[in-house]
Amino acid sequence: MGSAQQDVQLQDFGTIFSLEGKVAVVTGGSRGLGLHVASGFMQAGCSKVYITSRKAKACEEAVAALNALPNKRPGAEAISVPADSSKISEIERLAAEVAKTTDHVDILFANAGASWGAPFESHPESAFSKVMDLNVKSVFYTCQKFEPLLKKRASVDNPSRIIVTASVAGLGVGTLGKNATFSYSASKAAVLHLARNLAVELGPRGILTNAIAPGFYPTKMASGLMELEGGQEALAAEVPNRRLGHPEDIAGLVVFLSSRASSHINGAVITTDGGSLLSRGRL
């Protein structure tokens, strides 16, 4: 065989984005970005997708919608496990509940998060602590408590994945002024660096860790701030590609970071913001 013929031999390229048979856990999975990604997981071939957030009813509604998807993998199921990720005891209970119905986890999407907007002078201490705890400390302990399940089937050639939801507010500055997001922006910068540390610690165990940094996506969390900052249309006009994030933008990115296609990406941060971070202050 000639060298060009050898060079075009990519093994099984048709399945490079497939999550066939994978088991995934999505924190903050009952709505917003987590639910969009859970839908992507189901449609990319996952066999089990665990949905967790505080409210049991919201988790059950999310799971019912996911299980009704017409193009999910045959036999695939979404499973609701309500838990409060802000409490370490609840994260432990979550991992134990998940372990009752699977002997391993391939993908952990650590996505649950909270925000707070208040001016510099009156930014409340209680909110600062709550945001840092959920957005940073809880992400670490979620990874720690799921590590035994994540490494069960992990190997150099078939690594498990942790994907952490940060934000462009952790790369540039967040919102300032009367709706300032000091604690949120600091927490997202911190969780990005936590992801890099986890990438180096857990890589040798066959677990890759990467972070995503979304710009504005219309969700329950973001819509209040988006209204205060001029509304969706005005904000979209400031983005270089002239739009906000769509559900499939986030689902496609996280499916990619969970798939064989990203097997050599570890400790990276991928922005999904239409270029807004690069164009701050310019239209």
Ligand SMILES: NC(=O)c1ccc[n+]([C@@H]2O[C@H](COP(=O)([O-])OP(=O)(O)OC[C@H]3O[C@@H](n4cnc5c(N)ncnc54)[C@H](OP(=O)(O)O)[C@@H]3O)[C@@H](O)[C@H]2O)c1
């Ligand atoms: N939307 C954006 O523009 C944007 C941009 C950058 C980054 N992000 C990040 O994306 C992630 C998801 O946000 P989203 O925009 O999708 O917001 P969202 O629609 O408000 O969803 C937040 C999810 O987190 C869950 N949650 C909140 N507190 C929790 C807790 N203590 N324990 C467990 N689950 C909890 C919520 O469910 P329960 O209320 O039932 O707990 C819900 O499922 C966050 O980390 C956020 O910072 C969002």
